[in-house]
Amino acid sequence: MATEKIKAYDHSDLIVYTRSIGQPLGPYEKPVILPNKGNHNPTVHAWTDARFATDIMAEHALFFALLMPPEVAEKEHTEALRFHKVFTKLFKKIDDTPPPKDNDLGAFTKAVVDEIKPFIEYKKRLGDAQRNGTLRSLVWPLFFDHTQHEAERWTRRLDKLGKGNSKLQRSEVTTFWTNIMDEHARFVAHLLDPDEFELIDIAMKTSGVFSHLHKGSMGDIASAIIHEPGTVIESLVQNPETDAILSAAETILDFKTKAVRGIEAARIKSIIDPRLADHVRREALKFVDELKRSV
Numbered sequence: 352m353a354t355e356k357i358k359a360y361d362h363s364d365l366i367v368y369t370r371s372i373g374q375p376l377g378p379y380e381k382p383v384i385l386p387n388k389g390n391h392n393p394t395v396h397a398w399t400d401a402r403f404a405t406d407i408m409a410e411h412a413l414f415f416a417l418l419m420p421p422e423v424a425e426k427e428h429t430e431a432l433r434f435h436k437v438f439t440k441l442f443k444k445i446d447d448t449p450p451p452k453d454n455d456l457g458a459f460t461k462a463v464v465d466e467i468k469p470f471i472e473y474k475k476r477l478g479d480a481q482r483n484g485t486l487r488s489l490v491w492p493l494f495f496d497h498t499q500h501e502a503e504r505w506t507r508r509l510d511k512l513g514k515g516n517s518k519l520q521r522s523e524v525t526t527f528w529t530n531i532m533d534e535h536a537r538f539v540a541h542l543l544d545p546d547e548f549e550l551i552d553i554a555m556k557t558s559g560v561f562s563h564l565h566k567g568s569m570g571d572i573a574s575a576i577i578h579e580p581g582t583v584i585e586s587l588v589q590n591p592e593t594d595a596i597l598s599a600a601e602t603i604l605d606f607k608t609k610a611v612r613g614i615e616a617a618r619i620k621s622i623i624d625p626r627l628a629d630h631v632r633r634e635a636l637k638f639v640d641e642l643k644r645s646v
């Protein structure tokens with residue numbers, strides 16, 4: 352089914368990314384469809400970003416439902432399932448239709464942003480409740496915040512695309528995604544089996560590198576290199592001319608690809624749902640792609 356799906360997108364404006372070229376999809380793998388390199392058409396970017404973001408929102412809702420069992424949060428669980436249904440339906444609608452025409456671009460992006468806004472409110476409300484103890488679910492406050500920030504970022508991106516602007520600013524891309532990658536690494540560290548000493552250590556060091564990169568000054572980047580040699584910045588030590596952020600982004604993408612395969616094959620012990628592992632892998636892939644397109 353997935354292979355047929357990929358064929359359906361064999362279109363000159365689009366490129367389909369899988370974990371490995373020519374290999375069958377993993378059991379929990381979803382391909383990522385993005386504009387071809389050098390394509391700046393805002394209608395194509397709006398379609399691929401709306402497709403990507405609505406699937407991500409549907410999965411956030413699913414993860415909330417899984418981590419808020421009815422026994423501890425019945426109302427919130429039901430709301431999560433409703434959001435999951437809304438975004439699954441919207442994703443399918445986008446996935447089944449070609450990119451919008453120029454005339455429909457503003458209406459297309461607005462319709463997606465309008466669906467995301469109530470979900471932002473929900474994430475904010477539940478994040479506050481989990482923080483102050485009125486909600487006792489298995490969702491960390493930082494997971495609510497993280498997914499809220501992602502939703503807010505997609506609304507900003509889609510608003511811009513709706514106005515015909517597909518440009519990705521490097522400073523915006525790096526500020527947003529380095530923080531997201533730092534948080535992903537900490538999520539992974541805290542969802543691994545406590546016996547996975549080595550992977551937990553790598554995950555926490557990776558978080559440290561992205562935290563330094565997020566702060567952004569050359570001093571912080573140098574500090575990341577000094578303090579975490581042999582982790583995600585190995586290539587930087589060997590080649591200081593390398594784009595530090597791109598190198599780190601490609602390395603965390605590689606780490607997440609290996610991790611999701613290990614989780615799927617039960618080689619890695621954790622409570623990480625394989626769908627969550629593939630979700631964070633796709634977000635890393637999007638980071639790498641945006642960084643390469645950014646100016």
Ligand SMILES: [Fe+2]
Nearest residue numbers: 407498501634
């Ligand atoms: Fe996400």
Ligand SMILES: [Fe+2]
Nearest residue numbers: 501531631634
């Ligand atoms: Fe994320």
